[in-house]
Amino acid sequence: MQNHRATLRLRAILAVVAGLALVVAPAHAQKPTLTPADYGKWETLGFATLSPDGRWIAYPITRVNGEDELRIRKLDEDSTRVVAYGSRPTFSDDSRWLAYSIGVSEQEREKLQEQKKPVHLKLGLLDLQTGKTTTFERVASFAFSDDGRFLAMQGYPAQGQEHKGVDLVVRDLARGIDTNIGNVAEFRWQDEGSLLALVIDAAANAGNGVQVYDPANGTLRTLDSDTATYTGLAWRKDADDLAVLRTRVDSLYEEPTHTILAWKGLARGRGTRLEFDPATVDGFPADTRIVDFRPLEWADDGSAVFFGIKEWERKAQPAATLAKAAEDSTAADSTAAKASGAEKATPARDGGKNEEPAGVEVWHSKDVDIIPEQKVRLERDKRRNYLAVWHTGSGRFVQLGNELTEDVSLVKGQKVAIGQDQTPYERERMFGPVYHDFYRIDVATGERVRIEEKLDYDFGTSPGGRYFLFLEDDHYWTIDLRTGKRTNITANVPTSFVNLEDDHTVEQKPPYGVAGWLEDDRAVVLYDKYDLWEVAPDGSRARRLTNGAEDSVRYRYVRLDPEEEFIDPA
Numbered sequence: 001m002q003n004h005r006a007t008l009r010l011r012a013i014l015a016v017v018a019g020l021a022l023v024v025a026p027a028h029a030q031k032p033t034l035t036p037a038d039y040g041k042w043e044t045l046g047f048a049t050l051s052p053d054g055r056w057i058a059y060p061i062t063r064v065n066g067e068d069e070l071r072i073r074k075l076d077e078d079s080t081r082v083v084a085y086g087s088r089p090t091f092s093d094d095s096r097w098l099a100y101s102i103g104v105s106e107q108e109r110e111k112l113q114e115q116k117k118p119v120h121l122k123l124g125l126l127d128l129q130t131g132k133t134t135t136f137e138r139v140a141s142f143a144f145s146d147d148g149r150f151l152a153m154q155g156y157p158a159q160g161q162e163h164k165g166v167d168l169v170v171r172d173l174a175r176g177i178d179t180n181i182g183n184v185a186e187f188r189w190q191d192e193g194s195l196l197a198l199v200i201d202a203a204a205n206a207g208n209g210v211q212v213y214d215p216a217n218g219t220l221r222t223l224d225s226d227t228a229t230y231t232g233l234a235w236r237k238d239a240d241d242l243a244v245l246r247t248r249v250d251s252l253y254e255e256p257t258h259t260i261l262a263w264k265g266l267a268r269g270r271g272t273r274l275e276f277d278p279a280t281v282d283g284f285p286a287d288t289r290i291v292d293f294r295p296l297e298w299a300d301d302g303s304a305v306f307f308g309i310k311e312w313e314r315k316a317q318p319a320a321t322l323a324k325a326a327e328d329s330t331a332a333d334s335t336a337a338k339a340s341g342a343e344k345a346t347p348a349r350d351g352g353k354n355e356e357p358a359g360v361e362v363w364h365s366k367d368v369d370i371i372p373e374q375k376v377r378l379e380r381d382k383r384r385n386y387l388a389v390w391h392t393g394s395g396r397f398v399q400l401g402n403e404l405t406e407d408v409s410l411v412k413g414q415k416v417a418i419g420q421d422q423t424p425y426e427r428e429r430m431f432g433p434v435y436h437d438f439y440r441i442d443v444a445t446g447e448r449v450r451i452e453e454k455l456d457y458d459f460g461t462s463p464g465g466r467y468f469l470f471l472e473d474d475h476y477w478t479i480d481l482r483t484g485k486r487t488n489i490t491a492n493v494p495t496s497f498v499n500l501e502d503d504h505t506v507e508q509k510p511p512y513g514v515a516g517w518l519e520d521d522r523a524v525v526l527y528d529k530y531d532l533w534e535v536a537p538d539g540s541r542a543r544r545l546t547n548g549a550e551d552s553v554r555y556r557y558v559r560l561d562p563e564e565e566f567i568d569p570a
Contacts, residue, residue: 040065092148257289412465
């Protein structure tokens, strides 16, 4: 099946190339003279979207003058359908429908902006069997259900509206029937099935909550309701388990924190409801909150939910309280000075009204980053958070990330995570490579063990989650995350996998790269200068897959299917 899909995708790419081929004029023909009016016609080809069955392709064309368009083509036909100002093409999974946004011209956009009116997109819906197109007004976002039977279309808020909820229309594509649901702030289709999760955000918080709509039978269920706000809907992959964040405000702190709500088995009834409240959980660190800018993530088996936490900033004291404290402090100092006879006259000042702010920014030699970089990092640092996990069965909380391993990524199966830390090498980062130490973290306990230090090149974990791959001393190495065994897998391979011709003055020359892994982690495919090599992760065997070195032809692997997780050596 994967080979068939790859063939279809290759055919699609070749068709686009052929369709966009330029006709070269004869050498004796007079070349036209370009004028300023011609510059705006310059076209750029955007990323193409292929239908799941490989028979249709949609690709955007952008022009300098803003006269953009979306082109839609059936690959075994010559005709092309053109949609002016079309964008965001999305095929239904059954390849029956294509939905896309329709914008406006730059002139129309400027006109609306001058009139202080909002610019709203439309939605086009093309029936790929009949060729019929239906247009819907004022559609901000849209998504097909997993089975391709339904299309959800979310509108725009009214001008001056304070709450986030807007109308959502769910269209039964086979029957052409629309169902309208009001005050929807977020929506998310189930991965496998037709359930649609909804966050309701109404005026004055009346009726806020989480609902689940089943368009197959027309039922709408309320899972939770409160005057609080909800956000961050997350379905478990290929399951009917749902999680969401519910906001909780504390008057002592600046930002809100969140409670995590979860339901299991929603397709089989009302589901089992679970709740994680940081205020009542043992081991949850003080002055720490659950953030909403890190998406919730289910463990594949439903045993845990992963989320982000960060320090919770307390509110500053009211100005009146601070002024009173300063006044009391000044009075106390004055009394003490008089008592000691040390009181002196102070020259009058203008309170700084005529003093101009400094026009320079001082970079200290001990600062790792220069001032512009510090400004960029400031916004990023505001969103820095640590990965944590809620084990839904036991209710236990485990913090996986901390100051030592700020960046943590989960390994396949979510039983182990890899943490990395560059703190020990910040000075080197100023003028040289970016090094990291790496840690293996037990998701169940939070226990961490350093598995490698001062690495310049790492390639993460294998798709099956067993091996950690990195480059050191011009060779590829693996660490078996089950046993901890460390192996040089290219020591006996008769080629170089690093670019020794690179002229950068660095300890480790850059590698030619990694193509990917075979299924079940049984081998990794590496590049040398010309060829691809299949190498066992325990270093026991290696074989060359291409013969480019003989003719100085460089071979590289092209992934035609974006959902393809493994390389098929056939």
